[in-house]
Amino acid sequence: MRTDELIAILAGDATPTPPGRARQRLLLACLAGVLGAAALVFGSHILPAKHDFSTVILTAPFWMKPAYAAWLAVGAFMLVDAMGRPGAKADAGRLVGAAAFAAIAGLAAVNLALTAPDNRMHAIMGSSWWFCPIAIVISAIPALIAVMIALRAMAPTRLVRAGLAAGLLAGGVGASIYALWCRETTAAFVAVWYTLGIVACGGVGALLGPLVLRW
Amino acid sequence: MPAAIVSCNERRGHGVLAKDRGVSEEGRLKALMLRGLDGDASAHGELLTLMSRYLRGYFGRRLGAATADTEDLVQDTLLTIHLKRETYDPAQPFTPWAYMLARYKLLDHFRKDRARTMVPLEDAGVLLAVENTEEGAVRRDLGKLLSGLPPRQSQLLRDVKLTGLSMEEAAAKSGMSVSAVKVSIHRGLKTMAKKVRDADR
DSSP: OOHHHHHHHHHHTOOOOOTTHHHHHHHHHHHHHHHHHHIIIIISSSSOOOOOHHHHTTOHHHHHHHHHHHHHHHHHHHHHHHHTSTTOOOHHHHHHHHHHHHHHHHHHHHHHHTSOHHHHHHHHHTTTTTHHHHHHHHHTHHHHHHHHHHHHHSOOSOHHHHHHHHHHHHHHHHHHHHHHHOOOOOHHHIIIIIHHHHHHHHHHHHHHHHHHOOO | OHHHHHHHHHHHHHHHHHHHHHHHHHHHHHHHHHHHHTTOHHHHHHHHHHHHHHHHHHHHHHHTTOHHHHHHHHHHHHHHHHHTGGGOOTTSOHHHHHHHHHHHHHHHHHHHHTOOOOOOOOOGGGGGSOOOOOOOOOOOOHHHHHHTSOHHHHHHHIIIIIIOOOHHHHHHHHTOOHHHHHHHHHHHHHHHHHHHHHHHO
């Protein structure tokens, strides 16, 4: 085919293209991830029913955990959106994510300073430290699949970074839902083990990126 | 050693020129892109025509004499600019967006060729550095690509492109609505893009 013929065909195909469409698909992928994680955490009977929600729903620690994870997810969302747009700057997303971590780290530091020295270790390790990162990675699987599909439909050009961002977003989404089940109450626990779980999701995403994001 | 310094200076001079040229050209390309996104077919066509010259220069300089590959890459990138245009953020400049797409296609080409060639991340201005209007030979045959499509899609693409019918005429001929014709042609183009990719694999 001659190039000018191709151009004529493509020009004839110039339907109006609203710039927000890709972002909507990404948002939809996150929603699918939320539903998938909710099904895994609350619907699958893998985890025993644990909370009496009526007693915890008004407490600050109950909301601190999903708030941190969701805040990270917002930063990761901006990162993923930038990664899907060739040449876009990803600084804003990084800043939002870093601010979330700074907030929980600050809260954890204050929290630990106010805790008796003998109890500090327990405040950090809680009673589910080994379980939490694993549960977050598993909760993130539906979001990871959905976000990867949505990102691949955009135009990621740096596949490791794009996969990392997608993994962080999936981790944030998965952790937001897992947090509703989790019984831990200290900021120190969240700052360490939630962060570790979400970063592990990012690592999985970075490994998968070059394999699944090529278009 | 002195030779390296000379070539380094030349390159720097070249880059400055490209930058000056890029400032005005960026505005022009971006304006065309924005009009194209609004559905202006002539602006979209003009943008792709301009980009085909820049891309031919960009790929040609990096592939040397492999002209068939160059033109394949030009067409592949034009198709990509078209199909991925929703990922262009109107708040951002156009040239870096197009440059990253072209670089991605070039890397993809090298990867498929198993050539162990590095493509350094350059200033986006290099995309606009040289305008090369010469058209190279093309390896791919339109008929072959079209024949793999569903009969209705390939007939529509033939009618609209090769015979030169308008969308309206093609719609009347096929008994479809104009918007259905547009959708069908769009799908056909996507399928063709996929075939081009698979063929390179």
